[in-house]
Amino acid sequence: MNDFRRQWSEIGGQALAAMGAVGRSGRLILGPEVKAFERDLARFWRLPRAVGCGSGLDALVIALKALGVKRGDRVLTTPLTAFATTLAILNCGATPVFSDVDGSGLIDLESAERALRRARRRIRFFVPVHLYGHAIDVWRLRAFARRFELTTVEDCAQAIGATSAGRPVGSASEIAAVSFYPTKNLGCLGDGGAVLTRSARLAERAASLRDYGQTAKYVHRFVGMNSRLDELHAAVLRRALLPRLGAFIERRRRVARRYRAEIRNPRLAVPPVPEGSRSVWHLFPVLVRGSRGSFQRHLASRGVASAVHYPVLAPDQGAMRAVHAETLGPLDRARFFARREVSLPIHPYLTDREVERVISACNSWT
Ligand SMILES: *Cc1c(COP(=O)(O)O)cnc(C)c1O
Numbered sequence: 318m319n320d321f322r323r324q325w326s327e328i329g330g331q332a333l334a335a336m337g338a339v340g341r342s343g344r345l346i347l348g349p350e351v352k353a354f355e356r357d358l359a360r361f362w363r364l365p366r367a368v369g370c371g372s373g374l375d376a377l378v379i380a381l382k383a384l385g386v387k388r389g390d391r392v393l394t395t396p397l398t399a400f401a402t403t404l405a406i407l408n409c410g411a412t413p414v415f416s417d418v419d420g421s422g423l424i425d426l427e428s429a430e431r432a433l434r435r436a437r438r439r440i441r442f443f444v445p446v447h448l449y450g451h452a453i454d455v456w457r458l459r460a461f462a463r464r465f466e467l468t469t470v471e472d473c474a475q476a477i478g479a480t481s482a483g484r485p486v487g488s489a490s491e492i493a494a495v496s497f498y499p500t501k502n503l504g505c506l507g508d509g510g511a512v513l514t515r516s517a518r519l520a521e522r523a524a525s526l527r528d529y530g531q532t533a534k535y536v537h538r539f540v541g542m543n544s545r546l547d548e549l550h551a552a553v554l555r556r557a558l559l560p561r562l563g564a565f566i567e568r569r570r571r572v573a574r575r576y577r578a579e580i581r582n583p584r585l586a587v588p589p590v591p592e593g594s595r596s597v598w599h600l601f602p603v604l605v606r607g608s609r610g611s612f613q614r615h616l617a618s619r620g621v622a623s624a625v626h627y628p629v630l631a632p633d634q635g636a637m638r639a640v641h642a643e644t645l646g647p648l649d650r651a652r653f654f655a656r657r658e659v660s661l662p663i664h665p666y667l668t669d670r671e672v673e674r675v676i677s678a679c680n681s682w683t
Contacts, residue, residue, distance in 0.1 A: 319664050336552065351546050351547075368523040371545060401496075413632075422651075449601075453481065501599065576663075580680060
């Protein structure tokens with residue numbers, strides 16, 4: 318599904334040089350590399366401010382806390398996502414409220430709207446997820462949040478670089494969270510994440526929250542955490558990875574175009590990309606008619622890896638038995654995805670030959 322050794326053979330020289338520069342500088346925590354990376358990331362994203370932190374999960378927690386989410390607050394979100402989205406809400410002491418997805422697998426704003434009109438209890442926050450690298454329609458997202466007075470954190474962990482109607486994901490709301498987990502489109506050599514925002518106040522608060530809630534040395538204004546992006550990761554991200562992000566995304570798009578044009582098995586359907594979305598194809602999902610196990614075994618027998626995103630909905634995870642959560646409606650479409658989805662290999666280091674092998678394995682499954 319990924320090939321980090323091929324990536325290293327391309328970036329290793331620059332990554333080692335970046336690490337050497339950090340070692341020689343003697344600055345290891347919150348130094349010039351983090352600052353420079355934050356500046357370049359914000360520029361790439363066309364948002365004014367970025368704050369680096371320890372992971373995508375932490376970025377979501379920091380974003381929610383910067384917005385003032387507190388114990389007992391309700392947070393509308395999607396059941397079909399990495400469990401980290403739900404964990405971030407729970408880690409703030411808040412209550413996730415799950416609403417169903419649409420035909421693309423992303424939160425369905427229409428059914429959420431119907432449910433919110435009926436809801437008796439106040440929901441104040443919203444964490445939509447730009448799943449699979451697709452962008453949720455930016456205008457609808459904005460109108461929806463306004464109508465229900467929702468303060469929004471966009472989970473952009475899978476969608477860095479994706480746009481909707483030409484606007485980058487994360488720009489429709491108060492704050493965006495992103496992950497640099499190695500498999501993500503901008504993956505570092507370990508764990509990392511960031512929040513992005515237009516607001517100077519939110520950026521300052523996030524910078525404080527990631528660093529023990531300090532506003533100055535030994536002045537702790539907030540109940541913060543230790544979630545700092547390392548100088549080492551920032552240096553490698555800025556010097557070796559971010560300059561390649563555009564090319565990584567282009568390559569993913571080329572692979573996706575071929576899959577969409579050449580996979581012709583009537584038992585495999587590619588869910589539609591949301592209206593206006595220019596996807597970055599973090600994943601390439603197909604919906605399987607028939608036995609998912611048989612399809613995945615067939616792929617494996619042809620030397621093709623596959624995965625499922627996600628086999629169990631967040632509200633159905635064992636961890637949820639210990640906490641309070643709410644569900645709007647039966648989540649039928651999310652369950653359909655959980656039963657039928659298979660992700661095909663897609664990453665910047667796939668060769669044309671490998672892409673052809675995936676296509677022919679898909680087309681030969683009966
Ligand atoms: C990966 C991911 C996260 C969590 O990021 P980490 O860096 O692994 O903590 C959160 N949300 C989504 C949608 C993700 O894909």
